[in-house]
Amino acid sequence: MAGSLRFSLDPNRRAQLRALGLVAPLAIYIGITFLAPLGTMLTRSVYDPVVADVLPETLELLDEWDGNTLPSEAVFSAAAEEIKRAEAERTLGQVAGRVNRVQGGLRSVLTRTARELRGTEQGPWRESMTAIDSAWADPETWHTIQITGERFTTRHYENALDLRRLSDGSLASQPVERRIYLKLFWRTLLVSTVITLLCLLLGYPIAHLIARSPTGRANWLLILVLVPFWTSLLVRTTSWIVLLQTQGVLNDLMVAVGLISEEGRVAMVYNMTGTIVAMTHVLLPFMVLPLYSVMRGIPPTYMHAAASLGATPLQAFLRVYWPQSLPGVGAGGLLVFILAIGFYITPALVGGSDGQLISNMIAYHMQTSLNWGLAAALGGVLLVGVMVLYLLYERLVGVERMGLG
């Protein structure tokens, strides 16, 4: 009896276990090779132990400092010892780089101090350090050391949002000339919106045309959309350089037909125009394909019915066709927007200096300035934005519908 009962329950349970067993390898793989790296990056955006590890005693003694006057001789003594040790252990450069990002000029103060203290064994350290550089007499310097000495810190996010911490701990906007990132986030959102609208404007009519065509012709027209989709992104970006640059094909053509003079060649690439044109081209298939798959399901008889009831073509379109195509507009629009805000390669190659987006700034801090904490924080902000949009996509469209091509 018990045996037969178990038998009648088992198949479901077994099927469930089998399904889990099939999914588990990929789930574990994604956990290790994707979620863990993202976690590592997010950790870096809030955790920075370098200064805390190199100047532990200085930081501990600074906890008792009142914050306005000059720190005590004990603090100076600990700082001098730890700076000397850091120089000997070659960790001073990392510390100097970090404090310098918060307060420009401190890098050279630290390296010079280390150099000049090299032979000195005896205090009073306060006198000798303030004599080496008057920055040591400025409470601001010690504040900076305190801020960078936070093991767990929000300073990279403050930086990423153009905020700075005042000496009383409150947050204020950066001075206008140092506000970079918020402007770049806004520009990225704005450019992505423009590109999404352009893709909709260009993609909607052709998706409609393909959906209305007989199968044979529709397949051919689809190929015209799919060839760019399968073509290397680098190739498509190169094409736009070839077409748009001042000595390029389009300018040559315009000069040849007399539209512009030889001197009047237009700079259409290595600027924002280049970024927008090339990105619209790259992302257009991502708009057309979801639109097409929705439009194919709209029966043409609805439009005929609307017309026979006396609607003008415009009325029929606005009141009958457009509302039914909205799921496609939503799916394509969201997808294009999500992909656009994270775009890196195209702006990097054709954007010049004013066509850069937030991803390019992340790459800059990863590869050039080596301010990895800030790169991670900028990435964290971007990631949150993308995740919100992705959740929206999941609710509205469903991730399985991301099938392309």
Place this chain on the structure above:
Amino acid sequence: MMGIIRPRLGRIAYLGFCTLVFVFLIAPIIVIVPLSFNAEPYFTFSEAMLRLDPDAWSFRWYREIAQNEVWRNSLVNSVVIGTSATLLATILGTLAALGLANPNMPARRVIMGVIISPMVVPVIIAAAGMFFFYSGLGLGQTYLSIILAHATLGVPFVVVTVTATLAAYDPTLNNAAASLGAGPWTTFRRVQFPLISPGVMSGALFAFAISFDEVIVVLFMAGTEQRTIPRQMWAGIREQISPAILAVATFLIVFAVLLLMTVNWLRRRAEV
């Protein structure tokens, strides 16, 4: 009278606009091909080329690419990395899609959402995280880390494609096979897999195309030894853009068209 002419004008405008959009999509890709045969190191059509003067056209850049060891190495790297990443992504992705298609699968939506997420998370973020992660493990600048990373980026495409194919699969076929005495493994091998294999192949081609065109992960994680074709192109476009790049681009366009034709052919086979 007006009522007849106006819709016709509207229709002409609509078709004209659509034609322009198709030109916008295709022309930039096509224009590369003849330019790659330019005998001069320029990026635009010379007058002699337009006169179809045979001296203005040459295989010069193709020879240059073929004889250049750096390009040859990067082709080998791209193929090795692409094939390994594809193999890994296809196996993991197909298994997962089979599990996800099972109606008994718990937490299906959440797991699907996580598995697909490498498709939407900006690659720059993923690449930055992977750089920290793999160099922390001492795997920076290795083939292994790049293959693993490319498989991660390609696997969502396999899952999506195979899932779509499985949605069209009739599960009663499994019961039919079982009633004829086939075990689950035999049913899979003899019935289900042959029917979904076009989807698996399409997914694999997707994954390969992703890896074959990926440059950000390679920029962050590869040493000079692991340079791939996209990495070489990137350098070429940034430093000095010579028509040799256009020769490689033409090769990649032909490759893309072949991939597309194969995927279309596979899809038609899956529908039959």
